[in-house]
Amino acid sequence: MSGAAKKTSTAGGFLQGKVDMTHGSGGRAMAQLIDNLFIERFDNEFLRQGNDQACLAVPAGRLVMSTDGHVIDPLFFPGGDIGSLAVHGTINDVVMSGATPLYLSAGFILEQGLALADLEKIVSSMADAARQCGTPIVTGDTKVVEKGSGDGVFITTTGIGVLPEDIHISGDRARPGDAILLSGSIGDHGIAIMSSRENLEFETSIVSDSAALHTLVAEMVAAVPAPAIHCLRDPTRGGLATTLNELARQSDVSMSLWESEIPVKASVRAACELLGLDPLYVANEGKLVCICHPDHAQTLLQVMQNHALGIDAAIIGQVNDDAHGFVQMQTAFGGSRIVDWLAGEQLPRIC
Amino acid sequence: MSGAAKKTSTAGGFLQGKVDMTHGSGGRAMAQLIDNLFIERFDNEFLRQGNDQACLAVPAGRLVMSTDGHVIDPLFFPGGDIGSLAVHGTINDVVMSGATPLYLSAGFILEQGLALADLEKIVSSMADAARQCGTPIVTGDTKVVEKGSGDGVFITTTGIGVLPEDIHISGDRARPGDAILLSGSIGDHGIAIMSSRENLEFETSIVSDSAALHTLVAEMVAAVPAPAIHCLRDPTRGGLATTLNELARQSDVSMSLWESEIPVKASVRAACELLGLDPLYVANEGKLVCICHPDHAQTLLQVMQNHALGIDAAIIGQVNDDAHGFVQMQTAFGGSRIVDWLAGEQLPRIC
Numbered sequence: 093m094s095g096a097a098k099k100t101s102t103a104g105g106f107l108q109g110k111v112d113m114t115h116g117s118g119g120r121a122m123a124q125l126i127d128n129l130f131i132e133r134f135d136n137e138f139l140r141q142g143n144d145q146a147c148l149a150v151p152a153g154r155l156v157m158s159t160d161g162h163v164i165d166p167l168f169f170p171g172g173d174i175g176s177l178a179v180h181g182t183i184n185d186v187v188m189s190g191a192t193p194l195y196l197s198a199g200f201i202l203e204q205g206l207a208l209a210d211l212e213k214i215v216s217s218m219a220d221a222a223r224q225c226g227t228p229i230v231t232g233d234t235k236v237v238e239k240g241s242g243d244g245v246f247i248t249t250t251g252i253g254v255l256p257e258d259i260h261i262s263g264d265r266a267r268p269g270d271a272i273l274l275s276g277s278i279g280d281h282g283i284a285i286m287s288s289r290e291n292l293e294f295e296t297s298i299v300s301d302s303a304a305l306h307t308l309v310a311e312m313v314a315a316v317p318a319p320a321i322h323c324l325r326d327p328t329r330g331g332l333a334t335t336l337n338e339l340a341r342q343s344d345v346s347m348s349l350w351e352s353e354i355p356v357k358a359s360v361r362a363a364c365e366l367l368g369l370d371p372l373y374v375a376n377e378g379k380l381v382c383i384c385h386p387d388h389a390q391t392l393l394q395v396m397q398n399h400a401l402g403i404d405a406a407i408i409g410q411v412n413d414d415a416h417g418f419v420q421m422q423t424a425f426g427g428s429r430i431v432d433w434l435a436g437e438q439l440p441r442i443c
Numbered sequence: 444m445s446g447a448a449k450k451t452s453t454a455g456g457f458l459q460g461k462v463d464m465t466h467g468s469g470g471r472a473m474a475q476l477i478d479n480l481f482i483e484r485f486d487n488e489f490l491r492q493g494n495d496q497a498c499l500a501v502p503a504g505r506l507v508m509s510t511d512g513h514v515i516d517p518l519f520f521p522g523g524d525i526g527s528l529a530v531h532g533t534i535n536d537v538v539m540s541g542a543t544p545l546y547l548s549a550g551f552i553l554e555q556g557l558a559l560a561d562l563e564k565i566v567s568s569m570a571d572a573a574r575q576c577g578t579p580i581v582t583g584d585t586k587v588v589e590k591g592s593g594d595g596v597f598i599t600t601t602g603i604g605v606l607p608e609d610i611h612i613s614g615d616r617a618r619p620g621d622a623i624l625l626s627g628s629i630g631d632h633g634i635a636i637m638s639s640r641e642n643l644e645f646e647t648s649i650v651s652d653s654a655a656l657h658t659l660v661a662e663m664v665a666a667v668p669a670p671a672i673h674c675l676r677d678p679t680r681g682g683l684a685t686t687l688n689e690l691a692r693q694s695d696v697s698m699s700l701w702e703s704e705i706p707v708k709a710s711v712r713a714a715c716e717l718l719g720l721d722p723l724y725v726a727n728e729g730k731l732v733c734i735c736h737p738d739h740a741q742t743l744l745q746v747m748q749n750h751a752l753g754i755d756a757a758i759i760g761q762v763n764d765d766a767h768g769f770v771q772m773q774t775a776f777g778g779s780r781i782v783d784w785l786a787g788e789q790l791p792r793i794c
Contacts (some may be wrong), residue, residue: 141615143614145507231510
């Protein structure tokens with residue numbers, strides 16, 4: 093839809109008023125919202141065509157597709173908001189295959205009563221994140237639900253990317269003897285959210301690590317032969333422990349970790365102790381786990397440490413030949429513990 | 444995630460219990476739900492890999508991408524449910540470009556307390572619809588929100604399809620003299636939903652027309668030269684009137700319609716009168732508008748009428764050379780009225 097009606101009133105560049113049911117009815121109000129906010133901020137040739145679908149040029153190669161719903165509470169938090177998170181999160185899921193991300197779609201479910209100024213901030217944040225990553229938001233959708241049937245805004249992003257023929261990175265490719273690398277400190281995102289919810293303040297402010305990992309992955313993939321990287325995964329909900337258990341199960345292997353090698357910021361560790369949380373299970377939104385052939389571990393470690401998003405990267409363990417699928421950890425005090433699946437609920441609506 | 448833990452308890456093949464917050468935490472309960480319900484029902488090689496993204500083979504050609512959020516209330520209605528609707532709706536958005544649909548993704552936002560048996564029915568319905576359409580659901584996501592922050596289940600589907608090089612169907616391609624074709628009766632879906640909500644019963648039961656239009660579009664595209672079909676669009680939210688106003692605006696043209704040619708089921712007309720609704724603005728979920736070069740109108744009409752989903756197809760108007768963008772209608776009584784944009788709210792949460 094293009095230029096369907098008069099602009100929604102603005103003051104100082106911000107939309108005024110609140111989302112109401114007419115914004116979801118398919119009529120004039122919805123057309124205005126789409127034109128004046130979404131199309132204007134996301135600003136690309138695909139959206140400006142005004143069709144219900146986007147026609148895209150895709151280079152030769154296999155395609156990768158991933159989708160993520162975002163229901164984070166609160167909508168705005170230290171280090172980001174639901175908009176930037178939605179862009180980063182889906183880009184990361186695409187690049188964990190080794191693919192280059194190309195395009196995103198975004199579906200919004202708005203709750204009646206949401207301040208349009210808040211929606212504008214979120215959309216601007218998404219637009220900035222998408223532009224920085226070179227992945228335009230090419231198609232979208234908006235639905236509105238009554239107050240009490242939603243919570244502010246939910247965003248579902250879907251990403252597609254292109255994967256070269258010789259890259260085969262998958263959760264079932266971990267092999268005994270492989271090195272396990274982690275790109276940086278764990279727990280930052282989950283603790284930033286919890287601190288925001290609980291209005292906690294710490295001596296050092298804890299900020300979400302929400303970031304797009306596409307350039308980091310691209311450098312890693314370029315630095316080693318194609319078969320060297322076996323697995324890549326971003327440890328989001330359920331944290332590092334959940335991701336490693338998933339990979340161990342998919343690959344029918346076990347893992348040994350060295351607790352002293354796993355980077356945890358002092359402020360995050362302190363907050364976890366205060367809140368009764370284990371950093372191993374706390375969500376991250378700008379970190380990756382890499383499982384690789386041991387011959388290439390040092391090369392990959394250096395590539396990661398030379399990248400802004402991998403400064404604190406470390407080799408945190410290795411893959412063992414034991415089909416029980418256990419993830420064991422040698423603790424800082426020399427003992428040993430099993431790092432099991434997350435049994436209950438950790439932190440709701442963390443992403 | 445594959446085979447992560449014991450199966451969730453079943454009785455008579457249905458999952459028991461309700462969605463709780465652990466189903467969204469990334470831990471064991473979520474893994475079980477994904478394995479025992481989503482992967483089992485959607486049942487394809489991509490999902491069974493267990494990665495966060497799907498690696499797909501795509502034939503040469505341009506790609507089409509479309510996304511749709513579904514917040515329909517009630518979840519189950521005559522003629523379908525939110526699951527089948529989510530599959531049909533996104534397939535339709537993809538095929539309105541003339542593309543062949545290939546793959547779908549599905550993101551679920553579940554409200555705490557939703558009966559797992561209901562979720563199972565919805566997922567089974569999606570799986571059946573996807574299978575019938577030949578478009579597997581290759582990747583997905585599940586989030587859980589607290590009771591009162593959602594409403595049962597919301598589903599966002601994204602579809603990708605492939606478009607041959609010589610097809611250029613777009614909302615801005617309507618030209619003066621073009622014929623406007625409609626594939627069948629309008630208002631069925633919206634009235635089926637309203638009847639369901641208001642517990643209304645009519646002499647003839649009114650059923651949603653929710654259906655995937657990919658084979659109808661494929662036959663239409665195959666029957667005429669590539670440049671003949673200018674526009675295709677499915678008249679969903681806001682109805683036929685909204686879709687025609689969108690197309691008129693995108694193409695900078697006006698349109699004339701003949702009311703007597705627009706098919707409306709007698710039961711739907713009666714229900715509209717009872718409910719104070721105009722069928723022109725009521726949502727459809729299994730119909731399409733086609734704007735084509737007049738030389739090919741009869742051919743396309745016959746192709747549509749020969750298809751199960753186009754039996755009541757009709758030529759309902761023509762495109763005029765007037766950049767004001769008006770859609771005018773010659774009424775059944777010989778008068779004339781403007782068919783304007785939908786001004787307010789018609790029917791909330793209709794799709």
